[in-house]
Amino acid sequence: MAKSYETELPLKAFGWAGTDTSGTLSPFNFSRRENGDDDVTLKILFCGVCHSDLHTLKNDWGFTTYPVVPGHEIVGEVTKIGNNVKNFKVGDKVGVGVMVESCQTCENCQQDLENYCPKLVFTYNSPYNGTRTYGGYSDFVVVHQRYVLQFPANLPLDAGAPLLCAGITVYSPMKYYGMTEPGKHLGVAGLGGLGHVAIKFGKAFGLKVTVISTSPNKKSEAIDKLGADSFIVSNDPEQMKAATGTIDYIIDTISADHSVLPLLGLLKLNGKLVTVGLPSKPLELPVFPLVAGRKLIGGSNFGGIKETQEMLDFCGKHNITADIELIKMDQINTAMERLSKADVKYRFVIDVANSFSSL
Amino acid sequence: MATQYEFEHPKKAFGWAARDTSGVLSPFNFSRREPSEKDVALKILYCGICHSDLHKMKNEWGTINYPFVPGHEIVGIVTEVGNKVRKFKVGDKVGVGCLVDSCHSCQNCANNLENYCPTFTLTDGSKYSDGTATYGGYSDSMVSDEHFVFHIPDELPLDAAAPLLCAGITVYSPLRYFGLDKPGLHVGVVGLGGLGHMAVKFAKAFGTKVTVISTSPSKEKEAIKNLGADSFLISRDKDQMKAAMGTLDGIIDTVSADHPLLPLIGLLKSHGKLVMVGAPEKPLELPVFPLLAGRKIIAGSLIGGIKETQEMIDFAAKHKVKPDIEIIPIDYVNTAMERLLKADVKYRFVIDIGNTLKPSS
Numbered sequence: 001m002a003k004s005y006e007t008e009l010p011l012k013a014f015g016w017a018g019t020d021t022s023g024t025l026s027p028f029n030f031s032r033r034e035n036g037d038d039d040v041t042l043k044i045l046f047c048g049v050c051h052s053d054l055h056t057l058k059n060d061w062g063f064t065t066y067p068v069v070p071g072h073e074i075v076g077e078v079t080k081i082g083n084n085v086k087n088f089k090v091g092d093k094v095g096v097g098v099m100v101e102s103c104q105t106c107e108n109c110q111q112d113l114e115n116y117c118p119k120l121v122f123t124y125n126s127p128y129n130g131t132r133t134y135g136g137y138s139d140f141v142v143v144h145q146r147y148v149l150q151f152p153a154n155l156p157l158d159a160g161a162p163l164l165c166a167g168i169t170v171y172s173p174m175k176y177y178g179m180t181e182p183g184k185h186l187g188v189a190g191l192g193g194l195g196h197v198a199i200k201f202g203k204a205f206g207l208k209v210t211v212i213s214t215s216p217n218k219k220s221e222a223i224d225k226l227g228a229d230s231f232i233v234s235n236d237p238e239q240m241k242a243a244t245g246t247i248d249y250i251i252d253t254i255s256a257d258h259s260v261l262p263l264l265g266l267l268k269l270n271g272k273l274v275t276v277g278l279p280s281k282p283l284e285l286p287v288f289p290l291v292a293g294r295k296l297i298g299g300s301n302f303g304g305i306k307e308t309q310e311m312l313d314f315c316g317k318h319n320i321t322a323d324i325e326l327i328k329m330d331q332i333n334t335a336m337e338r339l340s341k342a343d344v345k346y347r348f349v350i351d352v353a354n355s356f357s358s359l
Numbered sequence: 360m361a362t363q364y365e366f367e368h369p370k371k372a373f374g375w376a377a378r379d380t381s382g383v384l385s386p387f388n389f390s391r392r393e394p395s396e397k398d399v400a401l402k403i404l405y406c407g408i409c410h411s412d413l414h415k416m417k418n419e420w421g422t423i424n425y426p427f428v429p430g431h432e433i434v435g436i437v438t439e440v441g442n443k444v445r446k447f448k449v450g451d452k453v454g455v456g457c458l459v460d461s462c463h464s465c466q467n468c469a470n471n472l473e474n475y476c477p478t479f480t481l482t483d484g485s486k487y488s489d490g491t492a493t494y495g496g497y498s499d500s501m502v503s504d505e506h507f508v509f510h511i512p513d514e515l516p517l518d519a520a521a522p523l524l525c526a527g528i529t530v531y532s533p534l535r536y537f538g539l540d541k542p543g544l545h546v547g548v549v550g551l552g553g554l555g556h557m558a559v560k561f562a563k564a565f566g567t568k569v570t571v572i573s574t575s576p577s578k579e580k581e582a583i584k585n586l587g588a589d590s591f592l593i594s595r596d597k598d599q600m601k602a603a604m605g606t607l608d609g610i611i612d613t614v615s616a617d618h619p620l621l622p623l624i625g626l627l628k629s630h631g632k633l634v635m636v637g638a639p640e641k642p643l644e645l646p647v648f649p650l651l652a653g654r655k656i657i658a659g660s661l662i663g664g665i666k667e668t669q670e671m672i673d674f675a676a677k678h679k680v681k682p683d684i685e686i687i688p689i690d691y692v693n694t695a696m697e698r699l700l701k702a703d704v705k706y707r708f709v710i711d712i713g714n715t716l717k718p719s720s
Binding site: 108113116245261269275278285288289290292295296297299 | 536621647653655
């Protein structure tokens with residue numbers, strides 16, 4: 001059985017994969033395609049651990065095919081380029097994010113919104129050319145040049161990796177829904193990988209930022225370290241009441257089941273609640289507050305390639321990276337357990353190159 | 360028995376009121392204020408019946424003090440104007456809608472969005488800032504600050520103009536605000552009642568393609584032949600709904616009964632917008648995945664500001680967008696309410712106040 005993963009494509013590859021709903025990862029020999037004319041091959045240096053990786057490993061969303069090699073916050077060094085590749089050269093530091101292919105002909109692709117293409121191919125766990133895509137918990141990856149990002153020269157590679165999913169996932173809706181006017185008030189619900197980057201972007205846009213969280217012990221970090229202006233404990237009714245109608249827009253990064261009504265109450269009239277977390281069950285939507293306040297709830301799903309590059313360049317300019325905990329590949333299972341308890345400040349990043357040095 | 364209401368204000372008035380949660384309406388003598396320098400007084404000729412009237416008559420939202428005179432789709436003729444009134448004169452054809460006051464100082468009021476003022480005053484079943492009750496348009500006369508009074512253009516018949524004042528603006532405002540008014544867009548309308556039929560008419564007047572989504576197959580012929588919709592989807596037909604997935608730029612959802620949102624979200628194209636104008640009592644289920652995967656939006660909207668209501672009336676006059684109404688005499692009103700409860704009306708009852716509302720002897 002394992003033999004077919006190793007030989008189905010020409011280039012030998014090695015990574016760690018989950019093989020069942022326990023989500024436990026273990027070493028996995030597989031294979032990747034040859035570098036084609038439009039491809040870039042990169043040796044993977046670092047890969048961020050996204051909560052979606054954990055959901056996929058455990059098949060929480062019901063569409064995982066095992067074995068799955070997760071990882072879509074990939075930073076690496078170019079080792080080979082195809083004949084048609086003009087924008088990258090060997091040795092460049094580059095990133096690969098959540099997608100590796102799209103149809104290029106639909107209306108969304110034409111508008112640089114590949115992330116909404118109905119034929120989107122994800123970096124891992126997607127059907128692709130008769131096999132499947134395998135992600136960044138591995139030694140190298142071959143990607144069409146269109147989906148490779150230039151990594152800003154001044155940013156550390158390890159702390160920059162989470163920008164490729166967490167970063168764009170909050171940057172894109174902040175731009176699309178107009179959450180960038182200096183002086184306005186942004187709420188960030190949930191203080192994890194996505195939430196902590198949202199605070200940093202919010203401050204860079206000149207917004208007042210309030211963190212909304214169930215954990216009072218995160219307050220001093222949020223304010224002293226991450227730069228938030230204030231902090232509300234969401235299950236404290238008095239704090240929530242005092243903040244009623246004070247916030248222009250909220251990025252909701254929480255993927256646990258939670259009530260939307262109190263968040264809607266925090267919004268000013270015409271306010272926007274944008275959800276980027278993915279709860280496994282539908283949320284309860286109270287319609288009256290939406291109607292009475294012309295409020296809206298919107299979704300957003302990472303970002304297109306052009307805006308991901310724009311986001312990276314913005315981070316380079318403003319020196320924005322994630323707060324990370326660097327781990328080796330063989331610590332991944334412990335990291336996943338800690339992630340399931342939100343015990344990380346605020347993203348694990350796998351030091352891939354130094355984990356596989358024995359190869 | 361009702362004498363306190365007759366002496367509350369200087370001008371005698373007569374209407375029909377609900378006295379208790381049975382919601383049954385009966386004749387009611389009361390009074391209105393003397394017009395102040397900024398007020399317009401009007402003789403009411405017609406008043407539309409809104410489904411909200413029914414909810415409020417039975418105090419389903421817990422906001423009502425009895426006796427309650429409903430009615431906020433009011434059309435009439437000016438009988439008196441205060442000496443600082445600039446926009447109206449005696450004899451003008453005018454309307455009064457859902458609002459009779461707002462704070463005039465908050466940011467929403469400053470932006471012509473009185474309908475989102477935290478302290479707005481509703482035309483019926485509310486209280487003025489002096490604590491006195493507001494009585495609505497199921498009555499012979501009305502006194503309102505000129506800011507909240509609308510001109511009714513000559514091109515609009517007065518009886519048909521009445522439902523514009525609530526049903527009309529309630530769908531016109533979100534079609535404009537959410538950008539669903541561009542020719543060539545494809546707009547869905549859920550529910551084919553007072554609001555729904557107005558949404559179809561306005562959307563067609565904007566040049567959009569319109570699909571009606573309804574639970575009642577019997578409404579299809581009407582929707583297409585009479586109202587001008589381009590197509591019709593039966594929401595319980597899974598195959599029809601599946602075939603239409605990802606085809607709509609926006610949806611105006613007028614249904615206030617409990618209903619599933621997931622199929623409606625599926626009908627939207629990516630970046631599409633589902634706008635709720637009906638207000639279901641209990642929270643609905645919001646599936647988050649499809650919102651994210653398609654960057655879709657669910658929003659709400661409540662009536663409209665004063666400036667845009669006048670704009671809507673003028674638009675309706677210019678483009679011949681007229682509500683479909685059934686005119687009734689006042690003493691039919693309780694029967695009309697029973698029929699309204701069963702959605703048995705095409706598509707708005709309008710009370711012929713001028714000809715049939717006479718004080719009881």
